[in-house]
Amino acid sequence: MRYDARAMPERYIVVGGGLAGLMTVIKLAEAGKHVDVFSIVPVKRSHSVCAQGGINGAVNTKGEGDHPDIHVKDTLKGGDFLAEQPPVRGMCHAAPQIIYLLDRMGVPFNRTSEGLLDFRRFGGTLHHRTAFAGASTGQQLLYALDEQVRRYESEGLVRKFEYWEYLSFIKDEQGACRGIAAIDLRTMQIEAFAADAVCLATGGPGIVYGRSTNSTINTGSANGRSYMDGAIYANAEFVQVHPTAIPGEDKHRLMSESARGEGGRVWVPKQKGDKRLGREIPENERWYFLEEKYPKYGNLVPRDVGSREIFSVVKDLGMGVGGEDVVYLDVTHIPAATLDRKLGGIMEIYEKFQGVDPRKNPMKIFPAVHYSMGGLWVDYEADGKNDLVPGSPRQQSTNIPGLYATGECDYAYHGANRLGANSLLSCIYAGMIGGPAMISHARNAAPKKGDVPASLLQGAKGQWAERFDKIYKMEGPENPYLIGQQMGELMVKVSTVVKKNPELDDAVVKIQEMKERWKKCSVLDTGRTLNQSATYLNQLWNMLEIAHLNLVASRLRDESRGSHYKPEFVLPKPKTSRPQDDKEFMAAWKARNDKWLKNSMGKWTSQGPSVLFQDLQSLKNPILAPEPRHYD
């Protein structure tokens, strides 16, 4: 499609400079539009750098008969059908050309001997579908987009506001988004910026869980604040716990699924509490529990399944390595040269942070919070054939006119559980359709950026200046970082792999107590240069709001689906190898789906989160009828 590049003085704002934000910027700049990108860190340091394993696309270069439609099915089934289907299909069909685009941008993807892109296996699929650049694919993809944006920056189309933090969107009397308020983290200066459309690409809220695989910058603060200001936050209860991470004091470091994609095996010693070193335990004394239980997918079951199995082996059976909360992830049977070529980045991380060579010793790992499937609700527009309408202003639009969301901060592509190597893809795809949608919105919207009344901007700026003045004066006995740590511990305990209603009820009360304690905090620092405590206090409140919503939505969803697992509400196993052959099971499964195959729509109120369960639009005319999810 073509855009009219005879630029009016339109201006667009993108908040966040990870893969989704930068792809949104590129689509806007490519159409000749002026874009301001706001980021709390130089965009090259965004959290996308942490993605390791790769990016999915059914390019089918391995003679396996792979096809984008199979990718669609794997993705929908992986997410237990809790995703609107047309955007998922759009994404999977665009995937091969997205990988080719990245290849043209210079991403150093691993190659076959013929010089073609190489692909490896990942979880939740039986095909080699994942393109990769060593084991730091996210870093390499982010750098490629960063370079393209730098090119636009040097041409004057893009202005970067790095070390600026989003505070809120600015709403006019009609409830439309007309710009943002932001703070310069170095000078603590607060400003308001008008725009024709705003896109949030602010990532996930991993830090709500304290220690996770996420970067310290992933507070979800922007998402939480936007939810408080009226944006719907959907499926907050769906947070992915990655099966394999190195437990750490400051964070849990991811051990990519690609370790298993390249043949890594998960096991524990058959003898409880065995004190021998992993490499000294003979083959016949090892229990490869994933391979035993899931002969077809083995170590490459989807992440929610993998995490639950590891959790159960450790917590229920007490069979963690040496009696601790860890299991082995073993790649020692793979030649060291292959490991260095295909998994170099993560081998280095394990060696550097654990001081043990994973080429010679099985790695000790445990599940850790990793990714938020839920996020800001966004719309889509599809035609009768379920194809997305190109350039429709509804793509990636939140319920606030003029406010868009792309990347992990949106809720759209992964349903109840994300498949590995689909996140880089969803970030880039959302940006590719979100940018043009913003342009269409700006073209159609009656009032333009130039019409934003000065009073609206001044009002927002003044309101935030007042809020920060109050924060600078906080002198209570509580330490905000301590509350943040306790919030994280609470969330990990009650709202990760296994959820129980009485615990969730207690946790809601505790979060409300933390909100009260927030008011009794000390600002710790009254400086006006890079005052990180003051900005943390603002972030912490927004994190508490997301935690609160997560707990309420988790409490209300009385079923097990994907990452959301309540032992009290699990369907009995089907008695036949194909679940469809067990009529009794199918009746129970259908009853459950009729009741719960719905998006939880979180709306902020001053009394606490209001959560409504709403039917999926696309299930009226689905691309694929939902079916029981099994990987045996």
Added chain:
Amino acid sequence: MTEKVVVRIERSHPHRWEEFHVERRPNANVISVLMQIQRNPLTADGQRTSPPSWDAACLEEVCGSCTMNVNGRVRQACSALIDHLEQPITLSPMKKFPLVRDLAVDRQKMFDALKRVRAWIPIDGTYDLGPGPRQAPEDQEINYVLSTCMTCGCCLEVCPQVGESAAFIGAAAISQTRLFNNHPTGRMNASERLRALMPEGGVADCGKAANCVQACPKNIPLTSSIAEMARQTTRQALRDWFFHDESKGSVITVA
């Protein structure tokens, strides 16, 4: 093993050194210790102070944010494990960049340098134009290593040619030039990048101290990159001199 971690931090606003004692935890690193200080910002002699400011993001040594001098050596704080550090541990900001506050500095000049050398592949557009050029696995392996540069600034911090007033662009940007000139598409614009390395502050300003390659946390062969770019720049300068064709910015092949 001592029970406490003793850490001395160079603070700004106003300039001072502060000492902190925190409980020693298993697997601790400099960042986890800074986090402990945030939760209880008391100096060793019991004085209340503000938590030190520092930059951090990934904590896996892939984003480059938390670079600082740890016991006098520039590195990422996240991978500086307490068990491997001599105590008292001293933390100070990088000295070759403008100070923002405490341990945080402004590395904008590194990103500006990437602009100067046009460190990108000038693609025609994001439309569906099919796959990129085929590449041998050996070339990919070289480029991958060059492409892991996270613009952390270690190579500039240890370079005697880099200073607040000196103009030297530094190893990172020169190595990025090599990366793009080594890509089949990027090569088409090689001469533009090389010309950016010719003026004062360019590749010729390297004093060959070779500290950069020692300091690089990603083991990027920075001295080879500098040598290779010096060769390519000389060749380019000769071509430009013989053919007086600077204005066109295209490569002229010398038979």
